Amino acid sequence: MLIILKKVFFILAILLVNVYICEYINNKLTARMDLRRGYKISGAKGIGFPLVRFFKYISRSEKTNIWTFFIFLFSLLIWGVVPITANLILIEMDYSLLVALTFYIILIILLFFNSGRTSYSDAYSESGKKVLILLSFLIPALFSIASIVLINKTLSLKEIVNSQHQYWNIILQPLGFMTFFISIFLQFKLLGIRGKSYLSPGANIGKEGTGLGKIIEKFSIYMIVFFLIIILNILYLGGWQGIYIIRGEIMLAVKFYIIFVILLLMDKSLGRIDSYSMLIRINWKFLIPVSLVNFIVTFGFLIARDVYNLI
Amino acid sequence: MSFLIKSNFNILVTGFGCCKQEIFATQCSLYDIQRFGVNFVSVPEDADILVVQGFYNKKGIIRILNIYDRMKNPKGIIAVGSCVLNENLFNPGSELVSQFRNRVIINMHIPGCPPRPEAFIYAILKFLGISMQ
Amino acid sequence: MADNIYNKIYSSSRTVFLEEIGEKLKSILKDKIEYIRRAGLDLLILVSKNNLYQVIKELKDNPDFKVNSFQSIAALTNGKKIYLIINLKSFDNDFSVLLKIEISQREIEGDYREIIEMLAKFYRAVKFYKHSGRLISDRCDIKILPRSIEGLDCFDLDILVDNDLIREAYVSIEIARIIGDDYYKDLKLYNLIAYISRFDWKAGIFPEVCLCEALEELLQLKVTERAQHIRMLLCELYRISNHIYFISNICNILQHDIAYNLSLLERERVLRIIESITGSRIVPNFIRIGGVKKDISEEIMVSIRKSLPVLFRNIRRIEKIMTGDFLLIERLRGAGIISKEIALEYGVSGPNLRASGIRHDLRKVKDSFLYKDLSFTIPVGKSGDCLDRISVRFNEMLQSLRIINQIINKFPEGDFIKKINVSHPEFKSSEISYGIECPHGLFKIYLEADKNNINSLLVKGPSFNSLILSEEILAGNKIEDVDLILASLDISPGEIISS
Structure with missing residues (x-):
């Protein structure tokens, strides 16, 4: 029991520290790309700024509703299933990939319900459409995941990482990695981590909003992004596999931040995509066919190798 | 409490007029008002301060008062430009301004037609009590 | 049609050209107009309210003039008289016409509506003046209030939608009417x-x-x-x-x-x-x-x-x-x-x-x-x-x-x-x-x-x-x-x- 509590504490600590660092990077990096300096206030180079903003949000009371509680719950529940490192996992099961994906879908749907209840109820909101599109980006991701599962012949995330001890899956599945990455990027963009959320109405709304609900929403968006990046690491980039004398945990952190920064830079250098027809076109005419082709090729290859012993 | 507001300050700009482009020019990287933690927002509920500038007729004044009512405490008003400050061509008789002043308290005036972006930044910092370097 | 406007008229012969058009107009609309003269860029025609319909019909339908573009309409006070100035333009022949109509002081509203109704038969753009002031806020699907971006902050927008697509849009500039008619009166x-x-x-x-x-x-x-x-x-x-x-x-x-x-x-x-x-x-x-x-x-x-x-x-x-x-x-x-x-x-x-x-x-x-x-x-x-x-x-x-x-x-x-x-x-x-x-x-x-x-x-x-x-x-x-x-x-x- 004590071990589990210790693990929970560790997981929470890691998540909070990373959210803080990511928020800080987010502020500074995006400002630097604008040729601005970013927040200078509250501490050296604005290190205390995320904390100040947190307290500012809390200081202004606003009604929270039941959805925010569920969002908070599910955004933490994901980490019970997804291992951050080999040891930091609460529940070990054989189907952890499926369970994690289910939690993820539930979380996004909850966010949709939450965005429907904003205090600016008279404002026009397109959040329903956005969430549907966001969910539709799961389809190419699922195809890519399916081909990974076929190769590694397991549904457990831990096993997938362990089976990459020789070479990473990215070498076997470059197309799958590409589609998965683009789908992650578009989800990242739709979630609006850069301060401008797509799930709520208003142009600059990411900087707005008050109360506990706002914090939880922001936290859960970070959790989704973390989940996506960790899953990408686990599936394609070897997870917590160490290289030579470098420990696996450090490798994972390095890979995590590289991907996060790349996503941020891509997000910043492209404009807002709120032309839905275009998003749908990208998804159904590019991502889904490519990932499907990848899946079919993998499937055919495995059948040819394992069933007919051709290769 | 005041420290929190000082470090993360949300401004809502209303109305239309010449001053607007000078206010929004402070967003650009040359003036960079964001480094003081000042953001421009679009929803009254999230704003700490209301910037009143430009031209108003009777309908406009009513709208502004509505917006001010929707804001949460603590809140304040900064009046920018001479249209709101005194009597001129676009504000004949200054009835509307006196009507406006009777309803709310204007915390700070920024004179000029239009005031320069530096003046706006200076006023905001003075409002926050941050010393300029 | 409009592609070769630019090459058609040389700037030096512009004054002569305008005077020619003026002469032509004078001979055709002889008894319907009071005077016609050149005011800077445009031809200024003083018309009484009763003859307006025939004058515009002539201007629009006659292939020599083909005044097919509606520019603006505005009220003007000179002394105690009130005029309406209608600006029309012909892009084919590249000249513009100012129609000056005197309206009686008692029935400004009625006369204005009458003239607008009449103009709406000829020009589609006048539709705006017909509905402006009386918006359809009660039956619109989406009402967009002024936003903070410069240029989008001076009007309301009422929209009727059909799923994603906009069916009709109505603009109201009620909050932007600031200046009175005679602001320039006492100014140096x-x-x-x-x-x-x-x-x-x-x-x-x-x-x-x-x-x-x-x-x-x-x-x-x-x-x-x-x-x-x-x-x-x-x-x-x-x-x-x-x-x-x-x-x-x-x-x-x-x-x-x-x-x-x-x-x-x-x-x-x-x-x-x-x-x-x-x-x-x-x-x-x-x-x-x-x-x-x-x-x-x-x-x-x-x-x-x-x-x-x-x-x-x-x-x-x-x-x-x-x-x-x-x-x-x-x-x-x-x-x-x-x-x-x-x-x-x-x-x-x-x-x-x-x-x-x-x-x-x-x-x-x-x-x-x-x-x-x-x-x-x-x-x-x-x-x-x-x-x-x-x-x-x-x-x-x-x-x-x-x-x-x-x-x-x-x-x-x-x-x-x-x-x-x-x-x-x-x-x-x-x-x-x-x-x-x-x-x-x-x-x-x-x-x-x-x-x-x-x-x-x-x-x-x-x-x-x-x-x-x-x-x-x-x-x-x-x-x-x-x-x-x-x-x-x-x-x-x-x-x-x-x-």
Whole structure:
């Protein structure tokens, strides 16, 4: 029991520290790309700024509703299933990939319900459409995941990482990695981590909003992004596999931040995509066919190798 | 409490007029008002301060008062430009301004037609009590 | 049809041409009009209310005139009489007509409605005047209140939707009606010049230039070459500043932050130059009757010469960033298409008209400035969508830089102002209509004066026509494109306050 509590504490600590660092990077990096300096206030180079903003949000009371509680719950529940490192996992099961994906879908749907209840109820909101599109980006991701599962012949995330001890899956599945990455990027963009959320109405709304609900929403968006990046690491980039004398945990952190920064830079250098027809076109005419082709090729290859012993 | 507001300050700009482009020019990287933690927002509920500038007729004044009512405490008003400050061509008789002043308290005036972006930044910092370097 | 307007009429023969048209009109509409005379750019026709229908029918249907474009309608008081001024334009024959109608003081409202009803039979653009004031707020699906972006902040928008697509859109400018009819009454001339730049604060020099040139034409005053060069230089600088601000607004809506910040930086660079010349950033108060307020020193010329290549490079860079982004291009292409016919019918002018593929620029047509000595091209779009409107403005900025370069290289010596007695002017003629190519389009002033002072003044900006047009072009587009399309029309709120 004590071990589990210790693990929970560790997981929470890691998540909070990373959210803080990511928020800080987010502020500074995006400002630097604008040729601005970013927040200078509250501490050296604005290190205390995320904390100040947190307290500012809390200081202004606003009604929270039941959805925010569920969002908070599910955004933490994901980490019970997804291992951050080999040891930091609460529940070990054989189907952890499926369970994690289910939690993820539930979380996004909850966010949709939450965005429907904003205090600016008279404002026009397109959040329903956005969430549907966001969910539709799961389809190419699922195809890519399916081909990974076929190769590694397991549904457990831990096993997938362990089976990459020789070479990473990215070498076997470059197309799958590409589609998965683009789908992650578009989800990242739709979630609006850069301060401008797509799930709520208003142009600059990411900087707005008050109360506990706002914090939880922001936290859960970070959790989704973390989940996506960790899953990408686990599936394609070897997870917590160490290289030579470098420990696996450090490798994972390095890979995590590289991907996060790349996503941020891509997000910043492209404009807002709120032309839905275009998003749908990208998804159904590019991502889904490519990932499907990848899946079919993998499937055919495995059948040819394992069933007919051709290769 | 005041420290929190000082470090993360949300401004809502209303109305239309010449001053607007000078206010929004402070967003650009040359003036960079964001480094003081000042953001421009679009929803009254999230704003700490209301910037009143430009031209108003009777309908406009009513709208502004509505917006001010929707804001949460603590809140304040900064009046920018001479249209709101005194009597001129676009504000004949200054009835509307006196009507406006009777309803709310204007915390700070920024004179000029239009005031320069530096003046706006200076006023905001003075409002926050941050010393300029 | 409209493609060859530009080459048709040479500027030198313009006065003769207008007088010819006037003679022709006089002979055809002999007993229906009271008088016809030339007022600056336009033909001024005084018509009584009863004959108006026949006059407009004749003007529109006769192939010699073909007055097919509705520009504006405004009320005007001169002494105790009230007039309606209707501005119509023929793009085929390239002349414009001012119809002046006296209406009785007792039934202003009724007469106005009657005339609007009558005009609506001929011109589609009048539809706006019919419903304005009485909006359909109770039965609209979406009501969009003014947003904080410059240009979208002076009107309400009521939208009826059909799933994603906009079925009908209605614009209301109730909150933007600020100025009364006779604001100019007690003003001195120099006060008026100081005030009038607030009518277009996105490019403040153009109203001043327009008013001063109109007054100079009334006074029959010839401005020195140096003063004209300074005016042209400032006009082009303000044109660049306005267009780059337009680009920054578009980037703000598309949330393309890098291009947004870069364009705001370039705007500051241009405004610094302007500030070094005029001493003020956006409302200069620099033009005087007979010249300009201050001379340009040699140091300023050197600094302008230094910053021109930097500006050119950076504007090209912004253009490259924006056109290199295929997502952005995809978004802009096909949004808010203005076809040639609709653009002409609604009386749109400036870059919006040029983006629809019509090569019409007052700088080339009219010879008031010394633009005829300079070499520059007029960029034209093809389809008239948002992408075309943006690329036309980019090209126009580059052309403006080219013009500035030429102006600086041959800056003439001489006086920068002709001193006249402004407090007691003596006007030679009584009425004038004057236009100038401002960054949004054709900025127009109509004024009537007796011997010593101005009796009536009308300011008509091009943004109003764009705003009316937006009702037409929004229909059929997607909801998420509303802000983009409205911003791409480059509406300047200052031009709407006087209507």
